[in-house]
Amino acid sequence: MQQAIFDAIQAALQELGIPEVDFVVERPSDLANGDYATNAALVASKKLGKSPKEFAQEIIEKLSPSTSLGIIEAIKIAGPGFINFYLSKEVITKEVAEAATKADWANNNLYTGKKVMVEFTDPNPFKEFHIGHLMSNAIGEAISRTLEAAGANVIRVNYQGDVGLHVAKAIWGYQQMGTEENPILEGKWGMAYVLGAEKYETDESAKAEIQERNKKIYERSDDEINKLYKEGREVSLQRFENIYRILGTQFTHFFFESQSWPVGVKLVHAHIKDGVFEMSDGAVVFKGEKVGLHTRVFLNSQGLPTYEAKDLGLLELKEEKENDLDLSITITANEQTEYFKVMLAAAKELPEVQDIANKTQHISHGMMRFADGKMSSRKGNFITGVSLLADMQRGAHQKMQGRELKDANKTAEQVAVGAIKFTVLKQGSGKDIVFDPEKSLSLEGDSGPYLQYALTRARSLLRKAEAEGLRVSAEAAELLAKGEAWPSGLERPESAALPLERSSLERTLIHFPEVVARAARELEPHYVTTFLTELASLFNSWYAAERVIGSADETYGLLLTKAFEQTMLKGLALLGIPAPEEM
RNA sequence: GCCCUCGUAGUUCAAUGGAUAGAACAGCCCCGUCCUAAGGGGUUAAUCCGGGUUCGAUUCCUGGCGAGGGCACCA
Numbered sequence: 001m002q003q004a005i006f007d008a009i010q011a012a013l014q015e016l017g018i019p020e021v022d023f024v025v026e027r028p029s030d031l032a033n034g035d036y037a038t039n040a041a042l043v044a045s046k047k048l049g050k051s052p053k054e055f056a057q058e059i060i061e062k063l064s065p066s067t068s069l070g071i072i073e074a075i076k077i078a079g080p081g082f083i084n085f086y087l088s089k090e091v092i093t094k095e096v097a098e099a100a101t102k103a104d105w106a107n108n109n110l111y112t113g114k115k116v117m118v119e120f121t122d123p124n125p126f127k128e129f130h131i132g133h134l135m136s137n138a139i140g141e142a143i144s145r146t147l148e149a150a151g152a153n154v155i156r157v158n159y160q161g162d163v164g165l166h167v168a169k170a171i172w173g174y175q176q177m178g179t180e181e182n183p184i185l186e187g188k189w190g191m192a193y194v195l196g197a198e199k200y201e202t203d204e205s206a207k208a209e210i211q212e213r214n215k216k217i218y219e220r221s222d223d224e225i226n227k228l229y230k231e232g233r234e235v236s237l238q239r240f241e242n243i244y245r246i247l248g249t250q251f252t253h254f255f256f257e258s259q260s261w262p263v264g265v266k267l268v269h270a271h272i273k274d275g276v277f278e279m280s281d282g283a284v285v286f287k288g289e290k291v292g293l294h295t296r297v298f299l300n301s302q303g304l305p306t307y308e309a310k311d312l313g314l315l316e317l318k319e320e321k322e323n324d325l326d327l328s329i330t331i332t333a334n335e336q337t338e339y340f341k342v343m344l345a346a347a348k349e350l351p352e353v354q355d356i357a358n359k360t361q362h363i364s365h366g367m368m369r370f371a372d373g374k375m376s377s378r379k380g381n382f383i384t385g386v387s388l389l390a391d392m393q394r395g396a397h398q399k400m401q402g403r404e405l406k407d408a409n410k411t412a413e414q415v416a417v418g419a420i421k422f423t424v425l426k427q428g429s430g431k432d433i434v435f436d437p438e439k440s441l442s443l444e445g446d447s448g449p450y451l452q453y454a455l456t457r458a459r460s461l462l463r464k465a466e467a468e469g470l471r472v473s474a475e476a477a478e479l480l481a482k483g484e485a486w487p488s489g490l491e492r493p494e495s496a497a498l499p500l501e502r503s504s505l506e507r508t509l510i511h512f513p514e515v516v517a518r519a520a521r522e523l524e525p526h527y528v529t530t531f532l533t534e535l536a537s538l539f540n541s542w543y544a545a546e547r548v549i550g551s552a553d554e555t556y557g558l559l560l561t562k563a564f565e566q567t568m569l570k571g572l573a574l575l576g577i578p579a580p581e582e583m
Numbered sequence: 584g585c586c587c588u589c590g591u592a593g594u595u596c597a598a599u600g601g602a603u604a605g606a607a608c609a610g611c612c613c614c615g616u617c618c619u620a621a622g623g624g625g626u627u628a629a630u631c632c633g634g635g636u637u638c639g640a641u642u643c644c645u646g647g648c649g650a651g652g653g654c655a656c657c658a
Contacts, residue, residue, distance in 0.1 A: 024599065039601065046638075079602035080639070124658075165657055200657090257658095283656050293654090294586075300656040307658050338587060338653040364588095366651085399621060427596055430588075432651075434595060436608090443621040445607045446596080453621060461618045518599075530597060533606075544614095544623040561618095582619080 001095070002036060002514050004071070005085055009040050012062035018044055027511050031504050034076065034084030035092075041081045052081025059083060087510075092502050093556075095510040099563035106570050108517040112151030117322055118144045120331040121249070124161040125236035126170035128190045129243055129385040131368045132333055135433070138424040139365055140331045141249050141576040142525035149574060150520035155322055159255045159314060160240075162233055164307070168214035169196030171228050172206065189232050190384070211302070218261070218304060243385055247417060248576050255317055261305045264313025267350060268298050268305070276349045288342040296342045311343050315353040315360070327359055329523070334364035334430055363523060365424075366432035392416035395441050396449070405582055414578035415441070415449050421577050422448030426529045446533050448577055451568065454536035456583050457543060458565040465549055465558055505538040506560055512567050516574065525575060532571040539564050 006025045013021050023040035041056035048055065056077045063075065074086040098105050120140020123133045144154045161167075170189060173196030177188065199206035216222040217229060244251070268284055271277050277284050282301030286308070288294045298309040305313075318328060332340065340362045347357035370383075396415035397408065405411050419440040424433060426446065443450045515531040518524075548557035572579045 026599075028602080029598075029605065030602080033602070037602085042601070042638085052638080082602065084602095122658095127658095161658070169657095197657095281655075285655065288654095292586080295655065297656040302656085304656090306656065310658095332658095333652095334588075335652055336658080339658090341587090366588095403619085403621090431596095432589095436595075439595080439608065441621095442608085447607090449621075450607095453619080457619055457622085464618050522599085526597085530606085533597095537606085540622060541624085543618080544620090547617065549618055583621080 001071075001087075001091070001510070005036050005038070008063055009038055009059065009083075012059050013040065013044065015062050016058060018047065021047070027514070028082075028084065031507055033078060033082070034074075035087040035507055035510075036085040037082050038085075039082060041077075041083055045081065053077055056081050056083050087507075089502060092506055092510060096506050096560055096563045099509060099512070099567055100559050101562075101566075106513045106516045106567070107149045108151070108513065108520065110150040110517060110520050111147055114151070114326040115153045115155065115322065115324055116147050116327045116329065117155040117157055117318060117325050118147070118329045118331070119157045119159055119318075120144075121244070122159050122161075122332065123236075123240055124164075124166055125233045125240075126162075126167045126189055127193050127236075129240060131383050131385060131388055131435075132365075134247075134385045134388065134420060135365045135368055135424050136331050136333070137244075137247050137249060138421045138576065139363070139429055139525065141247070142421075142425055142528075142574065143329065143331070143363070143523055145574045145576060146516065146520045146523075146525055146528070149516055155252045155325075156249065157253045157255060157318070158251045159257075159260075160237075161257045161310075163217055163256075163258045163261060164310075165200075165210070165214050166193065166197070167217055167229070167232075168210045169193055169200055170232060171217070171225060172196045172210045172213055173199070174228060174232070189235060215302060215304065239386075243389075246389065246413065248578065253321055255314055257310050260310045260313035260317055262313070263316050264309035264311070265299065265305050267312050267316065267352060268309050270352075271350055276346065286342065286346040288345060291345045293338070293342045293345055296339065298346070308339075308343050308346070312347055312350070312353060315347055315356050319353065319356045325356065325359055327361065328356055329361050329363060331363045331365065334366055337362065337364050361523075364430050366430060368424075368433045368435050370435055370437075388420065389413075389416055392419055392437060392441065395437060399441060399449075400583065403583070411580050411583050414580045415452060415583060418448030418452050418572075418577040420448070421575060422446075422451065422529065425525050425575050425577075426533070428524060428526050449583070451532050451536050451572060451577070452580055452583060454539050455565065455568045455572070455579055456581065458539065458561050458568070459581060461543075461548060461561055462558070462565060468549065470549065470554065470558060503538075503542055505535075505542045505564070508535055508538055509563060509567055512571070519574070528571055528574050532568060532575075535564070535567065535571075539568075 002025050009023065009025065010019070013019055021040060021044045023038055023043045025036050025038045028034055028037040041052045041059055045052040045055040060075050060077070060083060071088060071091045072085050073088040076084045076086070078084050118140055121133055121137040123129045140156070144156055147154050170193040173192035173194070174189065176195060177192060196206075196210060200210050213222075213225060216225050220226055268277055272279070272284065277286055277298060279285075280295075283297045284299035285295050285297050288296060296308050297306050298312070299305055318325075330340070344357050344360060344362070347353045350357075393412045393416040396412040396419070400408060400412065400415075423435055423440045427433065439445065440447055441449055443453050512531065512535075515527050519527045546557065548554060548561060551557060569579050
């Protein structure tokens with residue numbers, strides 16, 4: 001629809017002799033200004049020195065043939081020279097019917113035939129899965145799904161740091177704590193890391209011991225450490241699997257730092273001679289200053305790889321695994337943004353990985369802060385993903401008290417995940433997020449549960465209609481979808497009369513495919529979130545004002561409800577937010 | 584010090600160079616139910632401060648001020 005209008009305007013401009021105009025066709029923020037609007041006359045008149053309104057009139061005259069197609073009901077000039085398009089009732093109905101019945105209605109072809117790798121979540125074994133990983137997961141999954149809706153073949157990968165100083169810290173801490181009696185092994189590992197990390201900063205001898213262990217972990221030279229390493233790694237990975245399941249992510253590949261470091265070390269060694277890397281104070285560094293960045297250490301003075309070298313190795317591993325990528329996306333916290341630039345700059349100088357480096361795009365997320373200012377849980381110094389999920393689930397349970405639900409636990413989990421993901425995905429990526437557990441669960445206002453609730457109301461209505469033998473007739477929907485409002489050949493049920501006016505609910509709903517496309521184009525899922533929030537609000541208003549079952553517009557009302565249900569379902573799926581049957 | 588991000592109602596977020604800067608929460612006022620009121624309606628309230636480009640700037644450039652992140656062997 002948007003494209004059709006765009007093309008028509010383009011053709012009109014061509015006829016008027018000015019094809020090179022950079023105009024847009026957009027959804028006006030106020031429906032009073034039509035279903036679509038263009039600034040073509042404003043932009044073009046700048047070049048011509050004519051008044052925008054006069055020129056808008058000329059464009060409209062050229063457009064007139066397409067208005068007779070029955071798509072456009074009216075075209076008006078408004079404001080400084082916008083051209084506003086008002087869609088016909090028939091074409092809006094047709095879109096609503098498609099939304100209700102066509103599974104791929106909202107999809108697009110922006111990435112058809114493209115293969116995209118998305119790396120996200122990236123928790124580290126031996127450390128807790130914390131809320132930052134939750135954010136990375138929410139964003140990565142939503143971007144993956146948005147790209148899939150755009151036709152991409154998406155490879156989800158997860159890069160987990162199973163070697164490095166943090167592992168040594170955890171193992172050292174574990175050894176200090178003794179091995180007896182702790183029923184919650186993973187909790188103990190989390191605490192072990194905290195202990196090790198703290199002593200590393202404050203205790204010189206502990207620091208030395210940890211560094212010693214770090215070396216042994218890389219070398220696999222110590223039996224006791226090997227045993228602890230194996231055990232701790234397994235415990236962590238098992239635990240992560242459980243979280244991925246709850247969050248709804250399935251990774252195609254897992255990469256580990258234990259695999260990437262030897263590759264990275266080799267890459268760095270191979271490029272000291274040619275001057276990409278330099279020795280400095282016993283370490284091997286890349287002088288980022290030559291490209292306007294800063295120096296970073298790739299191999300420390302013990303000869304061990306830092307995160308930098310491992311990431312170079314990771315690029316090579318990715319290339320080996322999937323050698324025909326069109327795009328490779330990495331999602332991390334934004335504190336790594338500057339680091340990432342340096343690492344990529346180095347990679348672009350290495351023939352082995354420059355190809356994938358050039359296709360790599362870094363997307364960052366901010367930190368999650370809590371509205372009450374607390375960053376810490378009672379005992380530790382961070383909030384874990386598991387504890388946040390559990391708290392939210394408990395809160396959801398409380399809110400649902402009094403409801404009779406088939407599976408309250410599952411619903412509470414879905415609501416908890418929805419509440420967290422919505423909060424992360426409602427704003428543009430890269431910014432810090434203020435998380436208010438109370439608000440995120442509240443239905444008085446924008447929230448994941450608010451979207452879920454609107455969906456369940458629609459579903460409940462459809463269930464009831466079905467129980468009464470009412471259904472959105474596939475036949476009628478199909479005819480509507482063909483653009484034949486109520487074809488004369490078909491007997492038109494009394495209840496199926498088309499309403500005279502189209503509500504803002506349907507006039508908004510039909511823009512969903514454009515929103516999905518924009519989210520894919522900009523890799524910004526929050527456009528979807530914002531749209532769904534608006535749509536849910538419109539549905540709730542409509543729902544409160546209209547009686548569907550038993551009304552004169554029953555058939556159409558059910559069709560519209562179905563269209564809303566399908567759109568919300570698709571939208572939530574894109575965001576990776578669970579869609580409960582009831583709540 | 585240098586390099587990145589970012590500054591929008593009291594608060595949390597929107598706004599591909601365009602129309603009267605949208606929501607939500609909090610505040611105040613309404614709707615007691617019939618398909619889920621965990622809802623709906625109304626109302627008060629904002630672009631950090633200067634310059635510049637433009638028919639038009641929250642958006643682009645520039646100078647302040649303020650916040651966050653990064654800058655050598657952590658990830």
